[in-house]
Amino acid sequence: MASFDDALARAAELDAADPLREFPRRFLRHDDPDIVAYLDGNSLGRPTRASAERLATFISDEWAGRLIRGWDEAWFDLPLALGDRLGSVVLGAAPGQTVIGDSTTVLLYKLARAAVAMRPDRTEIVLDRDNFPTDRYLIESLAGDLGLTLRWIDAAFDGGVTAADLTAVVSDRTALVVLSHVAYRSGYLLDAPALTEITHEAGALLLLDLCHSAGSVEIELDSWSVDFAVGCTYKYLNGGPGSPAFAYVAARHLDDFVQPIWGWMGRAAPFEMQQGYVPAQGIRRVLSGTPAIIGMLPIQDTLDMIDSAGMPALRAKSVALTEFALSLVDDWLAGVGVQVSSPRDPACRGGHITIDHPAFREATDRLWVRGVIPDFRRPDGIRIGLSPLSTTFGEVVDGVAAIRDDLAAS
Template sequence: MIRDWAELDSSDPLRRYRDCFLGADDSSVPAYLDGNSLGRPTKAGVERVTTFMTQSWAGRLIRGWDEQWFDLPLTVGDALAAAALGAGPGQTTIGDSTTVLLYKLARGGVALRPGRTEIVLDRDNFPTDRYLLESIAAELNMSLRWIETDRREGVTPDQLSAVVGDRTALVVLSHVAYRSGFLLDAAEAARITHAAGGVLLLDLSHSVGSVPLELDSWGVDLAVGCTYKYLNGGPGSPAFAYVRAEHLADFAQPIWGWMGRADPFEMEQGYVAAQGIRRVISGTPPVLGMIAMQDTIEMLADVGMAAVRAKSVALGEYALDLIRELLVPLGVEIASPEDSSRRGGHVTIDHPDFERITARLWERGVIPDFRGPNGIRLGLSPLSTSFQEVHAGVSAIRDELLA
């Protein structure tokens, strides 16, 4: 028997955090289930941005660079690493878009394995990842080794083992698949990649802030991810990059800019990369774009990722129970792993009419997202999503299918 949403919300140990988000009590949006594309703003984040503009920016002006802005990509990076990445200090920086940082890390990863000619990736990775690696392969005259994956699943250890070898320079995988939510065994992927002599680069865009990460202990070499999903940084907020400490001395990224140079304010002739993770930085960092995410990072540090994951699993199990009872009899198919140990923070369902009814759902304030050809993703953000929202959202999908 499906538990009552009111009972689940009242017993939720993280329920008080929902009040930290703007719009969570907006009756015109009874179900926001797209936090895996764009998270809600935090109330404290709005105050922090306003204070920054009226005091730090307006008050300190250019002096702010000397006081704290210059190191902000590294200080926020270290805070994120400690709260959500399972990574020690000095390996993470914030800045650029996910695409630009993915390019930097992929090029730098290939350069760590000179003489090797192949990049391994899967057919259902996020389009930007695929397109960008196609461009790098063309640029460097390398070959792509494609893993053929089931859209409702993801890359398995056996599939990865079958394609890596002595020509593998770089393996690029998403830790949580953007379509199905499949959760990669990252430690095993690292082991397989390293046994073949390659470098592993993970895209954490659908992982960070939703599922626990242990980049250091897993042996991941490089990682990139966005901050506007579960980290609530806002539209287009800057991404983050992780470079394992053992690689930093030799890591060379291709976009040389003045703030990634040793002693950048000397303005000297010729490029000499900075020591440590600062060498990943290129130009002036997006200071304003780093402000809002800091409050979510603080919440994650306070709550702990184990509690976040427990809430995420509970939301997913509740959604699946509702889907089986209300939607499967109407021809809906579950397009995500049903075992929570193999699923990240969202649940995908398929039906031929989903593209048509998504616009109607949005009109009534029920907001999932559509992913072709037939999928609706239910994004379940542990700090801001309630069980009531999940019930309202799945019920609205049923109503639209019956209309």
């Protein structure tokens, strides 16, 4: 068994050799002594120094200085301009298909409702029981409203939806398949190209939830032929608490896309204030009300970093972090009854891992007090989320060691 000092020495070597080693310093309070290890970057990313400056400048210069003129000068087009940049840097999406606005829940509803309307003769929606609660609740509500039937997939607890799982449930009755690209609990990374192909062979449409993958794994929505996607921006994209989500609608669907929440910002010529709703051309038709401009500002700084580093480098760092964390878990925690509930194969794993032990509910509270911050996922899981831009290998050692010490003391 490796000693703490040996593990720390190995972490120091990995941090020194890390091509992304300069990026953690770009986040606020990364050197805060009260935060020993932040292991929850897949729930809420750290704020960047650049974003703190951008927000202050925006308030003093753009908001205070330009006032309502800001809408004509920049803000009106920001949801589309920022969507295009996100599509280019992170999503593998050509311009005109991605927009920022609303919460993940609202955008998920818009996309799902519009998608099933495109398959009016079909009666079923496919999803899995381990999908994020919002996805399950919303699709259950939608199915109830429209009289559609849900076809549930029961995926492996430490895995996720496979090609075989999906093949077994799709049919000529399937209108829509709703899946998370990375499973929120296990971290399972599904084979998006294969599942898209299976969905399309059945004549159905695919809606991917990218909340736990955008910014941690490489995504190619266009080349995979995904139909629709949605995701949040406050995890690996560091947008801040409640920052607006994003929606992707493949260009081939835009002319037929009719979203259910009609608002003035999604109308053609919105400032004409005309009677009757006529959807805007292109991706703007996804919008409804006035977008949250301030909430979009920090995303720009993370996209600058991702663009500079490149998604392949971020993915390589993410894999290295989770591999290192798993090696420490195997060395220090397996002997005290901790089980790994995430895929061992890095090709099937996103940016976080989950470990299980009956004592972890109480342990999580104690760890937070000590400045070690993972999160807890029922029934017995600690989820270790490692953001490739902000997390160091030294933090991983400190975090897993603290979990080991807490179990030993309890």
